[in-house]
Amino acid sequence: MTRLRQPERVVLDTLVDAGVARLRAEALAWCVKLVGQHENDWLAELREAMTAVEDVRGKGPSA
Numbered sequence: 001m002t003r004l005r006q007p008e009r010v011v012l013d014t015l016v017d018a019g020v021a022r023l024r025a026e027a028l029a030w031c032v033k034l035v036g037q038h039e040n041d042w043l044a045e046l047r048e049a050m051t052a053v054e055d056v057r058g059k060g061p062s063a
Contacts, residue, residue: 002028 012027021027
């Protein structure tokens, strides 16, 4: 479940009204898929950075 503000809901409703999706949930999934396709390089870089942060945390002092 996701809480969206009115402007985001309007986007999803537009996709539903246009027949791109049958439900808001389907429209949201479509948006996420589209971002993933167009931002693959950025998402890969972000994942690498997150891995580096985890490595640094693992080397830190233990509680």
